[in-house]
Amino acid sequence: MSGDGLILALETSCDDTCAAVITPDGAIRSNIISSQGVHDRFGGVVPEIASRQHLTLLPPVIDEALRTAGTTLDDVGLIAATRGPGLVAALLVGFCAGKALAAARELPFSAVDHLHAHIAASFLKPSEFEPPFLALIASGGHTLLAEVSDHRALRIIGQTLDDAAGEAFDKGARLLGLGYPGGAALERLAAEGDPGAFDFPAAARMPGLDFSFAGLKTALLYKVRDLGERETERRRADLAAAYQRAIVEALLLRVRRALQQTGARRLAVGGGVAANGPLREALGGLGVELDIPPRSLCTDNAAMVASAARYSPILAFPEYLELDVYATGERR
Numbered sequence: 357m358s359g360d361g362l363i364l365a366l367e368t369s370c371d372d373t374c375a376a377v378i379t380p381d382g383a384i385r386s387n388i389i390s391s392q393g394v395h396d397r398f399g400g401v402v403p404e405i406a407s408r409q410h411l412t413l414l415p416p417v418i419d420e421a422l423r424t425a426g427t428t429l430d431d432v433g434l435i436a437a438t439r440g441p442g443l444v445a446a447l448l449v450g451f452c453a454g455k456a457l458a459a460a461r462e463l464p465f466s467a468v469d470h471l472h473a474h475i476a477a478s479f480l481k482p483s484e485f486e487p488p489f490l491a492l493i494a495s496g497g498h499t500l501l502a503e504v505s506d507h508r509a510l511r512i513i514g515q516t517l518d519d520a521a522g523e524a525f526d527k528g529a530r531l532l533g534l535g536y537p538g539g540a541a542l543e544r545l546a547a548e549g550d551p552g553a554f555d556f557p558a559a560a561r562m563p564g565l566d567f568s569f570a571g572l573k574t575a576l577l578y579k580v581r582d583l584g585e586r587e588t589e590r591r592r593a594d595l596a597a598a599y600q601r602a603i604v605e606a607l608l609l610r611v612r613r614a615l616q617q618t619g620a621r622r623l624a625v626g627g628g629v630a631a632n633g634p635l636r637e638a639l640g641g642l643g644v645e646l647d648i649p650p651r652s653l654c655t656d657n658a659a660m661v662a663s664a665a666r667y668s669p670i671l672a673f674p675e676y677l678e679l680d681v682y683a684t685g686e687r688r
């Protein structure tokens with residue numbers, strides 16, 4: 357814990373520029389998220405562009421986080437930033453800014469793991485979902501199942517072998533002519549379609565707790581090619597509905613297996629895909645105690661980073677100055 361004082365956290369691991377202020381006991385005072393919205397024309401995040409955008413956006417986002425919290429740096433007792441995993445060029449902006457802010461005031465600093473942060477979103481008020489629980493994190497960048505035994509420890513027991521679940525939504529959306537990121541648009545289109553209209557590869561074929569979505573995307577690609585332009589256009593909603601069902605079933609199947617394997621009776625869900633209606637509905641039917649934080653805490657944000665900082669090593673000035681970011685996690 358940070359002792360007295362507020363926690364100011366920064367998150368720049370991908371394309372959202374985020375700053376947040378929380379109290380040491382996990383009440384959110386501000387949670388500012390500036391989505392860059394400049395990557396859609398490329399169909400994905402371009403690291404160097406994300407990095408330059410973070411440079412421009414981060415100072416006003418930090419100012420806004422402090423202003424919205426009704427505070428100044430004088431009341432901040434701990435500064436935190438995401439160290440990885442993520443895009444190195446993007447991570448560096450928030451991480452270096454955080455270290456510099458801390459160093460200028462000789463404040464302690466906490467380097468936070470992004471996946472731990474997604475899970476720590478559940479520790480925030482008002483839900484304060486307490487370990488032990490099973491966590492499913494499904495976003496554009498990661499898909500994983502983790503056993504969370506206490507506030508500090510997570511053990512990854514399943515992860516994607518190729519695309520992330522959100523990436524599968526985005527690639528499917530692209531094949532169906534929707535914009536980027538396309539998860540929400542695909543969900544809207546799917547609502548008008550019949551999920552039973554097409555068969556996509558069954559998730560059950562793959563044993564264990566790892567995920568794989570690349571085959572599903574290829575199956576949609578072939579389906580679109582076989583149908584031809586005009587027929588695809590006519591059946592877009594059915595394609596979206598069947599494709600979405602396949603993703604949701606793949607997620608659900610592994611969650612069920614993981615609950616069985618670990619004996620967990622409680623489940624926390626995070627990541628942008630947690631916004632998906634059919635997924636939420638399916639998870640709600642599992643009969644376990646469920647925590648799905650509000651959307652602003654499920655997608656990338658800095659309040660979750662501040663929350664994780666409370667349970668991460670805290671370094672005194674100037675010990676943290678030599679720390680560097682990391683692109684991939686080596687937890688397993």
Ligand code: KG4
Nearest residue numbers: 495496497522537539540628629632655656
């Ligand atoms: O956690 P997040 O905001 O950030 C990154 O991973 O960067 O997740 C974004 C992902 C995107 O792939 C997006 O398409 C997906 O979450 N997403 C959805 C929905 N809303 C966002 N996927 C399915 N259904 C949705 N309603």
Ligand code: ZN
Nearest residue numbers: 474495497656
């Ligand atoms: Zn994330």
